[in-house]
Amino acid sequence: MPCLIAAAAVVSSPAAAQSLAPTAQKVAAQALADPTAWTMLENLTTEIGPRPVGSPALTRARDWGVATLKQLGFQNVHVEAFTTGAWSRGAESAEVVAPYPQKLHVLGLGRSTSTPAGGITAPIVVFHSYQEMLDQPVGALKGKIAVVTQVMRKTEDGEGYGAINAQRTQGPVEAAKRGAVAYLIRSLSTEDNREPHAGAAMPGGIPAAALSPVDAEQLERIVARGQAVTIHLDLQSSFNPKAEAWNVVGEIPGRDHPEQVLVVGGHLDSWDPGTGAIDDAAGVAIAAAAAKLAAGANPPSRTIRVVMWGSEEQGGSGAAYAAAHKDEAAKIIVAGESDLGAGQIWSLRLPKGSMTTPAMTAFRSVLPGLRVIASGEAPNEGGSDIEGLMALSVPFVDFNQDATRYFDLHHSADDTLDKVKPDELAQNVAVWAAFLYTVANSDIDFRKTAQEIATK
């Protein structure tokens, strides 16, 4: 990495904090032309590929993370080990047996149980909405394969996913309660192609899988022809309740207040069908590149810490991180995670009451040029790996990426490097780098600004 910029002297007066604006703008401009994030993204997706928790690939990803952070000049590079439940896909197949025999494209859901060896054959019942299935009384689906074909809505803010995701996460348990022997959903996808989208479900369900969007529509047409439809489903998987996983950490120690820490990251693990480029190699790359650019040639006043969380998809890394750092939580200035792909940041939410502070005014000076809306709302979510820190009252930010295309690709075989636009990735780095720069070189106290607003 070349030397980039000289860090400003630590500033504490309002005028001085606002004087961070010119350098923040310089940092953002440099980020737009900086290759670090793209190089990381290409290396991780090419050299490691898919990296589900519990797989040998996650171990290789851990080693890649350590080597990469060291190579970028981060200090205190280390791994923080924890154990978590890891579900692993085995052989899977699905086909219509009658009346029109044909294969279906499916992917088992995380925490799906296995069918008996050789699979199961059963009649199906199709519900066009998840609620229709929930409306069935206990026992109504006895001996049947329940199929929910509700369509996900495409939205810029990803709201379509939040609105529908219970059909994947809760569906297998709800179908089991009603007597079903297996459960299928139309993938939580906004693309019309033949790729199913994987994803986690709650434990305690039955064999469960996602159909590709077009296979779900094919089934609807077959059912609409009026005859009873029978499916053969063979889903094999294994579950390790205590798989090893790691959060990979590197720091740029602060020169004045090393104990005051900014935590930023993405997650290293991914689902298995694609190479996890948008989910979430992009987030890992954005965070590390932004931290490096924010620090420039000289250490910032406060410490910038990058975390590559090790088990977001199947859960565990955020809780492990919070448990390991609870004594330090009061010193964590702010936390953030980039985990909605590589689309541009279009809107962002800063911690409550901080918008008009000198430091955040300096930060906001970069936003018009990057076409980002500074929302007046306080954030209410910030990424699942920082939920544990949020529960410890750590201030957090929510930088909303454009999710319009994200759910075309998310958790599917199409989540690959070629889907990332380098200029959009760079825009993310620019926003995060300017933010980290202004926070790490000011004395802004987000807990205080939130309190002040509360007592006004």
Ligand SMILES: [Zn+2]
């Ligand atoms: Zn993710």
